[in-house]
Amino acid sequence: MLRVEGLEAAYGDSRILFGIDLQVGKGEVVTLLGRNGMGKTTTIKSIFGLLKPRAGTVQVNGEDLTGAEPHKIAHAGLGLVPEGRQIFPTLNVHENLVATARPGGKWTAPRIYELFPRLEERRRNMGSQLSGGEQQMLAIGRALMTNPRLIVLDEATEGLAPLIRADIWAVLAKLKAEGEAILVIDKNVDALTKFADRHVVIEKGQVVWTGTNTEILATPEVKDRFLHV
Template sequence: MLHVEALEAAYGDSRILFGIDLSVQKGEVVTLLGRNGMGKTTTIKSIFGLLKPRAGRVSIEGEDLTGASPHRIALAGLGLVPEGRQIFPTLTVQENLVATARPGGKWTLARIYDLFPRLAERKRNMGSQLSGGEQQMLAIGRALMTNPRLIVLDEATEGLAPLIRADIWSVLTRLKDEGEAILVIDKNVDALTCFADRHIVIEKGQVVWTGTNDEILATPEVKDRFLHV
């Protein structure tokens, strides 16, 4: 599905990524973990063409898309739920959902409203009138409406109330059960281990640990060393 090999990236003269390797297979849920400032969002930006890599390779279904434009990455089947949500504040909920939709796939307005009943209730409200949790639901729904092969969530529950976080985890578990491939960044490691298949830990722009869900549960020192503040 997604294969990233030896990815390097920088902002000006400041190198951020030093040879990142990661992959996500069909139907797999993979997490990208690490403390703040370790390169997680830079990795996502480099994958999506929002930041041109200095070196390495990004391929989707075997097609080399290293440094390709964001719209080409989207057409190849990657859907992004960006950090900070970035919904369109002057469009209604329904307009946000259809603005970038790709027709003909399994994700339709009806299915999104079934997944997020709150969005159905608020479909005529402007994006700026939604709570943070509702905006995150909308950002996920908008990404799904592109009918992606892989959905990527950057800081999936950052800044959300506990009950809303639980709703998001429930939705991601449902998506996994339906066979969606997911790459997720979040700080709630305990919640992620309830449904993820594999975990990748980044420290100072490098992958320092990777393993299965069972392996991270069996090695609590990974969380103590690389994830706790």
């Protein structure tokens, strides 16, 4: 689904990424882990064409889309739940869902409401009237409405209350059970290990560890060294 090799990126003269390698297969859940400021969001921006890579390649289903415009990345089948949610505040819930929807796929507004009953209850509420948790549900629903082959979540549960975080994890586990491919960034490693398949850990813009769920559970020193503040 997604193959990233040797990805390098910078903001002006400040190099951030130094050769990131990662891949996500069909129906696979992969995490991108690391402390704040290590390059996770920069990696996502580079994948989606929001930041032009200095070097390396980004392939989606075998097609080289390195540095392509964001709409071409989306058209190729990548759906993004961005950090900070970035929903449309002056549109209501239903309008947010259908604004960028790609028809003809399995994800429709009724299916999103089934996945997130709270959104159906608030379907006429404006985006600005939603809580942070509801906005995150809407951001996930909006991404799914593009019927992506791979959904990418940047800081999936950042700043959310524990009960809402649990709801988001339950939804991601359900999506995995339905065969969705997912790349997820989050700080809650314990929750991620309950349903993820593989993990990629980055430190200062470089991959420092990668392995399966079983391997990360068997090596707690990875969390101690690279993930704990």
